[in-house]
Amino acid sequence: MIKSRIKLPQIMLQCVAATILIYGGMAGSNAVAQPLPTNSGAINVKDYGAKGDGITDDTQAIQKAIQLVPRSNSKHVTIYFPKGTYSVSNSIKWLDGQGNWFPYLSFEGESRTQTIIKLKDYTSGYNDSNNPKAVIVTGSQNPKSDGSGNEAFRNSIYDLTVDTGVGNSGSVGIDYIANNKGAIRNVMIRGQGKYGLNFSRAWPGPNLIKNVSIDGFDYGIASLNHYQYGITFEHISLTNQKLAGITNKNNVLSIRGLTSINSVPVIQNTATSGFVTLLDGNFSGGSSAVSAVENTGRLYARNIITAGYQSAIKNKGVAIAGTTVSEFASTSFKSLFSSPQTSLNLPIADPPEFHEDVSQWVSVTAFGAKPDDNSDDTAAIQKAIDSGKSTIYFPTGVYNINSTILMRGNVRKIIGMESFIKPRAGYTMPSPAIRFEPGNYDSVIVERLNVKGLWEHNSPQTLVLRDCAYGNYQGIKGAGSLFGENVMIGKWQFSPGQKVWLRQLNTEFTNATRLVNNGAKLWILGIKTEDPYTVIETTGGGQTEVLGGLLYPGHGNQVPTTDVAIINNESQTSLVYVTAADGAGQDYTIHVRATRNGTTKTLTKSAVPGRGNGSIVLYRD
Ligand SMILES: [Ca+2]
Known part of the structure; x- marks a missing residue:
């Protein structure tokens, strides 16, 4: 394997730091409460019996809203969740009226911080970290038995919080697949379980994860099996993970604007098919025992600033000296003519x-x-x-x-x-x-x-x-x-x-x-x-x-x-x-x-x- 590390001028690094300050957090997020008009076409989950009072078990009501309203490619359904805490005790599965997995569905909360789907503490079935179980499970048409597939069209989740509670060590916030067009945007996922956001079923992408904060879990984000078709992340915040912020095995992750406060590695890219592109990382907390990014697959990283870690990057078992990285590529750039061996580094705007x-x-x-x-x-x-x-x-x-x-x-x-x-x-x-x-x-x-x-x-x-x-x-x-x-x-x-x-x-x-x-x-x-x-x-x-x-x-x-x-x-x-x-x-x-x-x-x-x-x-x- 050819390794290269390119140092860019210090002035560029300073510019980078300023960019992270502006855009590393929830810039551009829809932070204000945003109710939908009553005739938007969205389905109000309360019309199907959900209470959102933090006490009533709303699992069946939410499931009913998903399954009772017919949907199709040309008739997408948005389930709207007014402000409130929707207590649940089982997986919310994206099924159709016949009980089959089916896409063309969105969840939209009125408020990222005040619309909360919360798993009851100490829920049966959520205690086995060897058999992780999710609060929300999206699905594909023509699915495999686990709901996975490559026709999970337009599944999206906006403006809400998923909380997996306490005493649920095997819990997952969202087990997500969405293909071609799909987004999780302006969402908080918090808990003490296995994964905040899990992409480990077949064909999890392509989709966009933007303005998402994940607090807790063994891993904030996991992509453990499939190698297609890639997932894009922007403005992601990771805190308090137990084992790693992100673990990726074979898939293609393209990430910009990742902030982490953790004492564990922020990213573990663990297999040779795994390909991570990482721009504008700001990783603090740290531990002198580990590097922020542990790569054994393929990695392109640019503008990474870390604090507290032994180094920004460990590549194939070797810690690369330095807590900041201007640009790093585990596979060297090719050129057909005489050209700099770096990216173009075009200005980025939100x-x-x-x-x-x-x-x-x-x-x-x-x-x-x-x-x-x-x-x-x-x-x-x-x-x-x-x-x-x-x-x-x-x-x-x-x-x-x-x-x-x-x-x-x-x-x-x-x-x-x-x-x-x-x-x-x-x-x-x-x-x-x-x-x-x-x-x-x-x-x-x-x-x-x-x-x-x-x-x-x-x-x-x-x-x-x-x-x-x-x-x-x-x-x-x-x-x-x-x-x-x-x-x-x-x-x-x-x-x-x-x-x-x-x-x-x-x-x-x-x-x-x-x-x-x-x-x-x-x-x-x-x-x-x-x-x-x-x-x-x-x-x-x-x-x-x-x-x-x-x-x-x-x-x-x-x-x-x-x-x-x-x-x-x-x-x-x-x-x-x-x-x-x-x-x-x-x-x-x-x-x-x-x-x-x-x-x-x-x-x-x-x-x-x-x-x-x-x-x-x-x-x-
Ligand atoms: Ca018409």
Whole structure:
């Protein structure tokens, strides 16, 4: 194994420290209580008998709410938990009405600190740490018997606390799988059990874990078995773990903004398939007996500050001197031309936030839109957008359009509640489906909206696409900054001068190049792709930085040997990723094709380390 350690100038390290102070905690969190309007389409758990009084056992009521309301791909269900303590005594399982595991479900609390799902102390069945048992267990359709699978679509948990109580040494806060688009956001998990957050069933990701604090447990976060498809973490706080903050065996974890106060290792990456990308870590407490990060697999780390540990990193049993790390790679960067052996280190920004009291929100249904009736809703949606209000919401359902929706005027936030925008049956989608035109505010945030068409960004405003899916994105010349967060969108096209930050990007459903960066600055934390074809082409002097993630080109098929994963055409690219391949011939033969000053070279699979049938790629040109 080739090891390298690169020291960056001290000045850069100081900049890093300042960044951590600002963003290492709960920056950007939805910390205020946020009730939902009564017609949001969400199911109020109290309507199914939950009391939330901290005394009544609400297990059956919550389970009833999950199972009695039919759901499907186009009819997502959000279970809403008003402030209160919901006492439970058994696992809350994400099942359907027939008792089968099923996805398309979200839990949403009114308040991260005041909506609490609490396991009763000393609950039977939760005392065996050899057979850990979770309070919340999400599931997949077409599941294995444990609910796992790779179709756990859009399972999400927002704005609440899970508390596993005392006397439950085998407890797990959340046993989570969500595929392609799914998030745990603004959540606290606390207890004295085995795992706070467990990803050890099959195909736990890809998904996004953001603004999550975990206090207690043997391990805060565990990913112990599966090797696909990666999980992205940002702004995570870990405290008071007994054995380790995070333990990862084979999976791909992409982490930014991790704070830890612990006397045990913060991260243990324990197997050769395990691949951890770690940015902006601040680890205090510590113990002179251990290092903060213990790596026996593959690790890329940048901007890590520790206190109290013997060292920041122990790599394959050897403690590497130093309590801070500017940049460390257990596998060296490759270059095809003369280039620095480091990442591009593009500036990182967090998306803007906008929260407005629910009394100010306006529903598209107030202007005549009718979900799920195959009637045209274009005019009603446009009236809502042009109403002068800033927060527009779509009660959960399918809305039909026959011409482009224009985002403009006072719109600052669209709350989709997992609604879909589609053409009526038998009609084609207008293109673009949505056009963002210059408006009255600096930014527009779109949350939880599924649009089966083109998102056209034709405005200097900053655009935030959060928990959005389907279709393609195009930044027109002059488009403002773009933030994509937990997004499943097929093709992306960025224009000269654009600044783009994507977190937890899942891209599939396209038979062409997924992301075309023409002269933009593109930063990605945690990518996952499926099927062959080129993932990113950077041209026009653009800059592209990929930090963590997993490309899955095979999908059961042979990958054409002519397919190139990444194209760098007279531009700058730095890459940190792995590929997963189920068999021989299911990986890219060519990872990178780069052209500089008219000369073209390729980085082939044979030139990079393997990961089973896949590859590990660290590249810079
Ligand atoms: Ca309609």
